[in-house]
Amino acid sequence: MDKVRVIEVKQSVFANNDAHADRLRRELKAQKTFLINLMSSPGAGKTTTLKRTIADLKDEMRIGVMEADIDSTVDAEAIAAAGAKAIQLHTGGMCHLDAAMTEQGLKEIGAEDFDLVVLENVGNLVCPAEFDTGAAKNVAILSVPEGHDKPLKYPLMFQVCQALLINKIDVLPYFDFDMDKVVSYAKMRNPDIKIFPVCAKTGEGFPAWENWLRQQTTAWNG
Amino acid sequence: MDKVRVIEVKQSVFANNDAHADRLRRELKAQKTFLINLMSSPGAGKTTTLKRTIADLKDEMRIGVMEADIDSTVDAEAIAAAGAKAIQLHTGGMCHLDAAMTEQGLKEIGAEDFDLVVLENVGNLVCPAEFDTGAAKNVAILSVPEGHDKPLKYPLMFQVCQALLINKIDVLPYFDFDMDKVVSYAKMRNPDIKIFPVCAKTGEGFPAWENWLRQQTTAWNG
Numbered sequence: 001m002d003k004v005r006v007i008e009v010k011q012s013v014f015a016n017n018d019a020h021a022d023r024l025r026r027e028l029k030a031q032k033t034f035l036i037n038l039m040s041s042p043g044a045g046k047t048t049t050l051k052r053t054i055a056d057l058k059d060e061m062r063i064g065v066m067e068a069d070i071d072s073t074v075d076a077e078a079i080a081a082a083g084a085k086a087i088q089l090h091t092g093g094m095c096h097l098d099a100a101m102t103e104q105g106l107k108e109i110g111a112e113d114f115d116l117v118v119l120e121n122v123g124n125l126v127c128p129a130e131f132d133t134g135a136a137k138n139v140a141i142l143s144v145p146e147g148h149d150k151p152l153k154y155p156l157m158f159q160v161c162q163a164l165l166i167n168k169i170d171v172l173p174y175f176d177f178d179m180d181k182v183v184s185y186a187k188m189r190n191p192d193i194k195i196f197p198v199c200a201k202t203g204e205g206f207p208a209w210e211n212w213l214r215q216q217t218t219a220w221n222g
Numbered sequence: 223m224d225k226v227r228v229i230e231v232k233q234s235v236f237a238n239n240d241a242h243a244d245r246l247r248r249e250l251k252a253q254k255t256f257l258i259n260l261m262s263s264p265g266a267g268k269t270t271t272l273k274r275t276i277a278d279l280k281d282e283m284r285i286g287v288m289e290a291d292i293d294s295t296v297d298a299e300a301i302a303a304a305g306a307k308a309i310q311l312h313t314g315g316m317c318h319l320d321a322a323m324t325e326q327g328l329k330e331i332g333a334e335d336f337d338l339v340v341l342e343n344v345g346n347l348v349c350p351a352e353f354d355t356g357a358a359k360n361v362a363i364l365s366v367p368e369g370h371d372k373p374l375k376y377p378l379m380f381q382v383c384q385a386l387l388i389n390k391i392d393v394l395p396y397f398d399f400d401m402d403k404v405v406s407y408a409k410m411r412n413p414d415i416k417i418f419p420v421c422a423k424t425g426e427g428f429p430a431w432e433n434w435l436r437q438q439t440t441a442w443n444g
Contacts, residue, residue, distance in 0.1 A: 041263045042347050042376060043368025075375075093378070095317060095348040123375070124348050125264050126317040145367035145390065146265025153297075153345070154264060156315070168367065171396050 005108065006076075006088045017131055021099035024106075024134030031112045034220040035102075035119060036213075037135035039157065042123035044143040045167040047075045048200040050118060051082040056210055057116075058083055061217060064114040066105040068097050068122050075120060085109065096127035099134045116217050125154040136220050143168040144177045151185035158189035165209060166197045227309045227330070239353055243321035246328075246356030253334045256442040257324075257341060258435075259357035261379065263372075264345035266365040267389040269297045270422040272340060273304040278432055279338075280305055283439060286336040288327040290319050290344050297342060307331065318349035321356045338439050347376040358442050365390040366399045373407035380411035385418065387431060392421040 028035050040046050047067075054063055065086040067076040076088035089105045091097065097105075102119060111117050119135060121128040140161040142150055145168060151158040158164065164186055166179070179197065186193050194212055198205035250257050262268050269289075276285055287308040289298040301308035311327045313319065319327075324341060333339050341357060343350040362383040364372055367390060373380040380386065386408055388401070401419065408415050416434055420427035 041265065041345070041368075042372055043263060043365075093348075093352065095346070122348060123263070124317070124346055126315075126344060126346050127349065130315065143265075143367060145365060145393070146263075150264055171367070171393065174393050174396055 006090055008090045008092060017098045017100075020103075021132035021134040024099050024103050025136065028106075028111065028134065028136065029220065032221040033106075033111045033114055033117055034137075034217040035106070035111070035117045035133075035135045036216075037097075037102075037119045037121055037128075037133045037138045038141070039121045039125070039128045039138065039161070040123060040141035041125050041143070041146055044123070044141045044146065045200045046120050046123070046141055047078050049141060049165060049167060049198070050079060050120060052200055052203060052206060053210060053213065054079065054082045054084045056206065057214070060214070061115040062113065064109045064111065064117045065120060066102075066109055066117065067120045068101075068105075085114075091122060095122055095124050096131050097121055097133050098131045102133040102135070115221055116213070125150065125157045129154070129157040129160050137162045137216060139163045139165065141165045141167050142182070144171055144175050147175075148178045148182035148185065151182065151189050155189050158186050158193065161190065161193060163194045163196065163209075163212060166195065167200055169197045169204060170199045170202055230312050230314060239320045239322075242325075243354035243356040246321050246325050247358060250328075250333065250356065250358065251442065254443040255328075255333045255336055255339055256359075256439040257328070257333070257339045257355075257357045258438075259319075259324075259341045259343055259350075259355045259360045260363070261343045261347070261350045261360065261383070262345060262363035263347050263365070263368055266345070266363045266368065267422045268342050268345070268363055269300050271363060271387060271389060271420070272301060272342060274422055274425060274428060275432060275435065276301070276304045276306045278428065279436070282436070283337040284335065286331045286333065286339045287342065288324075288331055288339065289342045290323075290327075307336075313344060317344055317346050318353050319343055319355050320353045324355040324357070337443055338435070347372065347379045351376070351379040351382050359384045359438060361385045361387065363387045363389050364404070366393055366397050369397075370400045370404035370407065373404065373411050377411050380408050380415065383412065383415060385416045385431075385434060388417065388419045389422055391419045391426060392424055
């Protein structure tokens with residue numbers, strides 16, 4: 001396996017991250033690259049979810065992955081092994097990515113060569129939700145062991161996401177996790193949010209999530 | 223139950239948070255208040271751990287809790303119900319607490335009336351680790367479902383903590399979690415870290431953790 005490329009990304013020098021993100025989104029639309037910004041707590045299963053999604057979709061679309069991390073390359077190595085092009089973005093201790101950091105990554109990976117690029121954001125339910133990365137869609141993963149109260153405690157994350165994967169449903173019997181409650185709490189934050197209960201380890205629930213991703217990618221890339 | 227008091231805390235105006243934290247620590251030492259800064263990912267079990275710890279120790283020491291949260295009072299209500307005095311600190315979207323924010327909370331709770339004050343930091347493995355709050359000791363909770371690789375991916379958190387609780391050991395059979403690995407990864411970051419495998423739901427492992435907390439509190443308060 002090739003050594004994973006590591007990019008040290010720097011925060012925006014522009015005061016207005018939102019304007020930067022909007023410009024980036026227009027450029028991605030013009031070049032037909034669908035960018036999703038994938039966010040979750042540490043250990044909710046972002047990398048495992050991505051590995052399975054890549055394995056299932058890699059023959060029908062060109063997928064690139066940008067792995068953001070404080071400082072390690074474990075995720076990018078796992079993604080590269082799953083068969084997608086992956087680069088690692090090091091944030092130098094920053095807890096989120098902004099549009100400028102995302103743009104540096106897109107340039108390095110050569111985003112124009114991909115139908116779908118996934119930005120795996122830093123594992124954190126707070127800061128990443130505050131910064132528009134320029135992604136077409138935001139997707140969050142909440143895992144069953146974290147508890148169904150998280151949309152109450154981290155409102156912005158659920159408000160800014162268009163899709164929510166409820167991961168690790170295989171361990172539902174061992175946790176006090178109320179699926180009806182989490183759905184209702186998430187919809188309090190965003191009534192239009194699409195919710196997909198899944199298990200990244202077994203693949204349960206993945207067809208619905210992958211259909212959504214396929215439709216969104218096709219709609220964006222026209 | 224009394225309505226929980228909510229304090230809106232503001233970030234330090236001082237450039238030097240470390241100096242502020244050191245001054246706060248000296249004041250806490252002089253007034254015999256042992257402050258611990260409790261950190262973890264969202265959903266790792268900080269509040270459940272605290273509730274059990276309070277129930278077990280409340281007859282031998284005076285315990286106060288400051289619950290930091292983006293914006294809700296669910297945790298402070300749970301702690302108050304468990305029998306400790308609790309206040310809620312709202313960070314106004316900030317992902318961490320600094321020494322100034324902590325000091326505002328200590329003033330509001332009346333820290334001099336307590337032998338032990340626990341600051342439950344914002345659920346986040348990144349930002350809280352970067353700011354000295356003035357606490358005598360930092361304690362992290364990592365839960366089994368998050369995975370044993372977290373000390374590799376969030377190095378600073380494990381480096382700055384003197385104690386680490388590995389929570390939710392009751393679900394070890396359902397996860398690929400390697401206890402030997404997590405111990406060795408955590409000790410890579412901090413060779414002196416004390417590690418306590420526990421289950422906050424059942425109380426397994428709590429005597430060792432509570433002994434440590436009791437010894438540390440006594441040593442600090444002299």
